[in-house]
Amino acid sequence: MRESWLMKNRLKVLRAEYNLSQADLATRLEVSRQTVNAIETEKYDPSLPLAFKIASVFDLKIEEIFTP
Amino acid sequence: MRESWLMKNRLKVLRAEYNLSQADLATRLEVSRQTVNAIETEKYDPSLPLAFKIASVFDLKIEEIFTP
DNA sequence: TCCGAATGTAAAGGTTGCTTGTCTTAATGT
DNA sequence: ACATTAAGACAAGCAACCTTTACATTCGGA
Numbered sequence: 001m002r003e004s005w006l007m008k009n010r011l012k013v014l015r016a017e018y019n020l021s022q023a024d025l026a027t028r029l030e031v032s033r034q035t036v037n038a039i040e041t042e043k044y045d046p047s048l049p050l051a052f053k054i055a056s057v058f059d060l061k062i063e064e065i066f067t068p
Numbered sequence: 069m070r071e072s073w074l075m076k077n078r079l080k081v082l083r084a085e086y087n088l089s090q091a092d093l094a095t096r097l098e099v100s101r102q103t104v105n106a107i108e109t110e111k112y113d114p115s116l117p118l119a120f121k122i123a124s125v126f127d128l129k130i131e132e133i134f135t136p
Numbered sequence: 137t138c139c140g141a142a143t144g145t146a147a148a149g150g151t152t153g154c155t156t157g158t159c160t161t162a163a164t165g166t
Numbered sequence: 167a168c169a170t171t172a173a174g175a176c177a178a179g180c181a182a183c184c185t186t187t188a189c190a191t192t193c194g195g196a
Contacts, residue, residue, distance in 0.1 A: 007116060021142060035184055037144065044183060045116045047152080048075060052136055062130045068120055089172060103154055105174065112153060115182080137196100144191070152183070160175080166168085 007066045011040045014058050014065065029053050075134045079108045082126050082133065097121050 015025055022040065026033040029050065039046050045066075046054060055062045083093055090108065094101045099118065107114050113134075114122065123130045 005117070007120075023142075032185055033143090034145085034186085038184085041144075043145095047183065048113045048116055048119050048130075048134065049073075049136065050183090051116050051119075051130075052075075052134075062116075062119075066116065066120075068117065090174095091172075100155060101173090102156085102175090106154085109174075111175095115153060118153085139196090140194095142191100142193080144189105146188085146190105148186090150183105150185075153181080155180080156178090158176085160173100162171100162173080164169100164171080166170100 005068065006042050007045050007068055009039065009042070009066045011036075011054070011065070014060075015040075018058065025057070028057050073136065074110050075113050075136055077107065077110070077134045079104075079122070079133070082128075083108075086126065093125070096125050 011025075015022070020028075022036045023033045026036045029036065030053075031050065035046075035050075038044055039050075045051075051062050051066060055065055058065065079093075083090070088096075090104045091101045094104045097104065097118065098121075103114075103118075106112055107118075113119075119130050119134060123133055126133065
């Protein structure tokens with residue numbers, strides 16, 4: 001295992017604000033629902049490109065969504 | 069093979085500004101020299117945690133270093 | 137209560153990120 | 167000429183990210 005200090009994120013809250021299901025968000029991000037779920041429940045971090053996509057969906061900077 | 073739209077980055081320029089070798093930067097980031105080289109020559113994207121580390125070394129936002 | 141939507145979890149498999157090790161080449165200085 | 171440093175490249179191996187498929191659980195509304 002990597003030393004995995006996994007990042008914290010505000011995905012769940014943001015999803016709620018935008019009234020999106022995990023499946024909705026997955027569709028917008030062009031990833032699977034399970035991937036959204038895994039990131040949200042902090043099983044693993046998104047890749048950098050995916051983090052950019054997430055940020056663009058919510059019109060925020062990456063740093064406003066993810067924190068170390 | 070992925071359709072690899074790899075991100076662009078300004079690592080090489082930033083390294084020059086800070087007068088750091090790839091090895092120096094690698095030490096600060098706690099990754100291998102080859103990893104720094106591969107990211108700089110855009111063989112692959114850094115992970116999100118590594119992107120955060122890179123941003124903190126140069127005191128910039130991720131978006132100011134990497135662009136899709 | 138029952139149904140459907142949303143969520144959580146898991147296994148198996150492919151791709152990407154990162155490692156160590158090695159080799160080559162260019163630039164610089166002595 | 168020689169040594170040193172920086173950088174680029176490649177390969178093998180492992181860890182992390184992401185996929186599909188599948189099944190279980192939770193929850194709100196009719």
